[in-house]
Amino acid sequence: MAMSKGTSHYNRQVWEDESFPILCQTCLGENPYLRVMKERYGSECKICSRPFTTFRWCPGAKMRYKKTEICQTCSRAKNICQTCLLDLQYGLPVQVRDQILGTKQDVPKSEINREYYSQMLDISVQNSDSTEAYGALKDAPSSEVLAKLARTAPFYKRNRPHICSFWVKGECKRGEECPYRHEKPSDPEDPLSDQNIKDRYFGVNDPVAEKLLKRASELPRPVPPEDKSICTLYIGNVNEEIDEQNLRDYFYQFGEIRSINVVRKSNCAFVQFTTRTAAESAINQSFQKLVINGTRLAIRWGKSQGKRKEDEEEQERLGSSTKLQKVAAIPGLPHLAVVPSITHLKIQVEWEHSVSNNIKRIKNYIILSSFEKYVI
Ligand SMILES: [Zn+2]
Ligand SMILES: [Zn+2]
Numbered sequence: 001m002a003m004s005k006g007t008s009h010y011n012r013q014v015w016e017d018e019s020f021p022i023l024c025q026t027c028l029g030e031n032p033y034l035r036v037m038k039e040r041y042g043s044e045c046k047i048c049s050r051p052f053t054t055f056r057w058c059p060g061a062k063m064r065y066k067k068t069e070i071c072q073t074c075s076r077a078k079n080i081c082q083t084c085l086l087d088l089q090y091g092l093p094v095q096v097r098d099q100i101l102g103t104k105q106d107v108p109k110s111e112i113n114r115e116y117y118s119q120m121l122d123i124s125v126q127n128s129d130s131t132e133a134y135g136a137l138k139d140a141p142s143s144e145v146l147a148k149l150a151r152t153a154p155f156y157k158r159n160r161p162h163i164c165s166f167w168v169k170g171e172c173k174r175g176e177e178c179p180y181r182h183e184k185p186s187d188p189e190d191p192l193s194d195q196n197i198k199d200r201y202f203g204v205n206d207p208v209a210e211k212l213l214k215r216a217s218e219l220p221r222p223v224p225p226e227d228k229s230i231c232t233l234y235i236g237n238v239n240e241e242i243d244e245q246n247l248r249d250y251f252y253q254f255g256e257i258r259s260i261n262v263v264r265k266s267n268c269a270f271v272q273f274t275t276r277t278a279a280e281s282a283i284n285q286s287f288q289k290l291v292i293n294g295t296r297l298a299i300r301w302g303k304s305q306g307k308r309k310e311d312e313e314e315q316e317r318l319g320s321s322t323k324l325q326k327v328a329a330i331p332g333l334p335h336l337a338v339v340p341s342i343t344h345l346k347i348q349v350e351w352e353h354s355v356s357n358n359i360k361r362i363k364n365y366i367i368l369s370s371f372e373k374y375v376i
């Protein structure tokens, strides 16, 4: 069959040939020393269908081999892992993240538009310094709700082998030797079980996302204090970027403000309304979505004077855990002059322990051995 050389040459220029994968900590596994097989243009991206350089590795003893499923352009566009497609910062499905942060980016679903979109994206990704998330996510403030929904540690169980279908039917004769798991097939925690990869990517009809969003809606709501004389709201995470006027500009829409007191040393503020109704409507409409000058602020009912001190202390404690780190991407290492079509890389992975200690991110990859040809 004749192939148009022109087009294939043209396209090849935008095919991806990266030195390292973009992965979440769970997919990489526990061991900081990894042996990774790299295959240049190893398969088609499951989202944009363009050939890309694939990586395959075993994330730990008794784990199944994993490989990258989508290209880096698609992965960067959404700031997700190339293998599990979960958000790199929070480890949550795209649908959950975008709904809570309000950062849904429209990626064209028709093939021609998508090719154009991908090429434009390639250009902007190349032009960016690639140390932070691309697009709307770059400016999205960190979210307490997402931090609450996020796993507090990598979930290595997700890398286990799949369940042995023969064993389930009582027919597996391989016993101990069987590489598959001999367990009952109930693994609701596996975010990729029974899921369509494109739905997950585009953030639609994702059953896991729906479950998590339900959980988010059930997170505790602010309970109005019984003491009806309390008309004060506590605002947390107030940094230097935010002053009294910013708070006034936002809160005046709910009713007359009696006073605003910004407590710099505790990064918080107290907004007192003249009526209880105003305070109630302010908290109900701002809870978990209060963003001023790009900073996400906490909002709670104020307490009586005596309790304020405790409140401030608590905020100091919380403050450090809500300042989630911006996404650190894989540093763009120079391409090597000769790259065999399939290579074995040994890489060391260093985890960045963020302030909250629950979001661990890949900081660096270091090549330990030189490239060696992998012979099949
Ligand atoms: Zn792609
Ligand atoms: Zn992953």
Ligand SMILES: [Zn+2]
Pocket (backbone or CB within 6 Å): 164, 165, 166, 167, 172, 173, 174, 175, 178, 179, 180, 181, 182
């Ligand atoms: Zn078996």
